[in-house]
Amino acid sequence: MRAIWKGALTFGLVNVPVKVYSATEDHDVSLHQVHATDGGRIRYQRICEIDGEVVPYQDIDKAYDDGEKTVVLTKEDLASLPSEKSREIDVVEFVPSDQVDLLTLDKAYYLEPDSASPKAYVLLRKTLEQTDRTAIVRFSLRQKTRLAALRVRGDVLVLQTLLWADEVREATFPSLDESVRISAKELELSASLVESFASDFDPSEFADEYQEELRTLIDAKLEKGDALDTSETFGEQEEQESGGEVIDLMAALRASVEKSRAAREGTSAGADAAPAAKPAAKKSPAKATGKSAAKPAAKGEAKKPAAKKKTAKAS
Numbered sequence: 233m234r235a236i237w238k239g240a241l242t243f244g245l246v247n248v249p250v251k252v253y254s255a256t257e258d259h260d261v262s263l264h265q266v267h268a269t270d271g272g273r274i275r276y277q278r279i280c281e282i283d284g285e286v287v288p289y290q291d292i293d294k295a296y297d298d299g300e301k302t303v304v305l306t307k308e309d310l311a312s313l314p315s316e317k318s319r320e321i322d323v324v325e326f327v328p329s330d331q332v333d334l335l336t337l338d339k340a341y342y343l344e345p346d347s348a349s350p351k352a353y354v355l356l357r358k359t360l361e362q363t364d365r366t367a368i369v370r371f372s373l374r375q376k377t378r379l380a381a382l383r384v385r386g387d388v389l390v391l392q393t394l395l396w397a398d399e400v401r402e403a404t405f406p407s408l409d410e411s412v413r414i415s416a417k418e419l420e421l422s423a424s425l426v427e428s429f430a431s432d433f434d435p436s437e438f439a440d441e442y443q444e445e446l447r448t449l450i451d452a453k454l455e456k457g458d459a460l461d462t463s464e465t466f467g468e469q470e471e472q473e474s475g476g477e478v479i480d481l482m483a484a485l486r487a488s489v490e491k492s493r494a495a496r497e498g499t500s501a502g503a504d505a506a507p508a509a510k511p512a513a514k515k516s517p518a519k520a521t522g523k524s525a526a527k528p529a530a531k532g533e534a535k536k537p538a539a540k541k542k543t544a545k546a547s
């Protein structure tokens with residue numbers, strides 16, 4: 233990683249020299265635009281309206297137009313602003329961590345100690361851990377004054393920029409003002425459904441399916457060209473119906489709870505039966521999901537009950 237900013241984290245008279253690194257990166261496949269008819273690359277150019285010439289980036293300044301006059305702001309003008317010259321991340325207050333609204337969290341940065349001794353850095357980190365507080369800080373980065381939350385992640389201090397109060401839109405939906413009656417039974421079934429999905433969150437268990445499918449499609453097209461049949465690559469996919477309004481909420485809750493419970497029981501039963509199913513898997517190319525109980529029956533008869541069993545489970 234390459235540091236994007238250097239400065240000092242200050243609270244009171246304590247000064248903690250730090251380097252700032254971007255904590256996240258984009259994993260999306262990089263695509264560019266092309267002309268559909270001939271595949272020619274589409275490029276964007278910065279063209280001056282007056283002389284029609286392409287302008288190099290280093291020759292571009294910024295301007296503000298109030299409707300009557302235009303004021304040009306050069307790079308030197310912007311660099312002369314006091315906030316832009318500041319190299320400090322100034323702690324303004326320490327707040328209870330639960331008071332930081334997750335909706336306001338924006339870009340995240342890692343802070344690395346940038347001094348011979350990291351003692352002040354470690355002291356601040358341990359203090360935040362023990363007090364269960366988040367530091368609210370102000371600093372300037374890339375021609376913007378920013379508000380941020382300073383918190384601990386493992387052994388590292390993380391700076392997470394916050395949206396300003398006027399950047400968060402209010403949710404004003406008339407439908408939420410209507411009086412809605414929730415019965416005790418509905419609440420009980422809903423809580424039961426939540427419990428059936430309860431787990432500990434592990435981000436590594438999830439993958440970006442769209443990007444994986446996109447990479448698969450690109451690899452297949454590189455191999456087969458435009459003659460590619462996507463059904464060969466991904467199989468026939470049934471189009472999923474979009475979720476409409478639920479007419480019978482109780483029925484939907486009951487069905488959802490039963491489906492989730494059956495799926496969990498099936499998973500645990502499959503895990504228990506896995507060792508017994510291994511010998512059967514060697515004799516037949518069929519999938520390991522076939523039950524060993526169907527083995528003694530005749531081949532023609534074994535398939536029908538198994539199919540019925542699967543249909544019952546899916547419902």
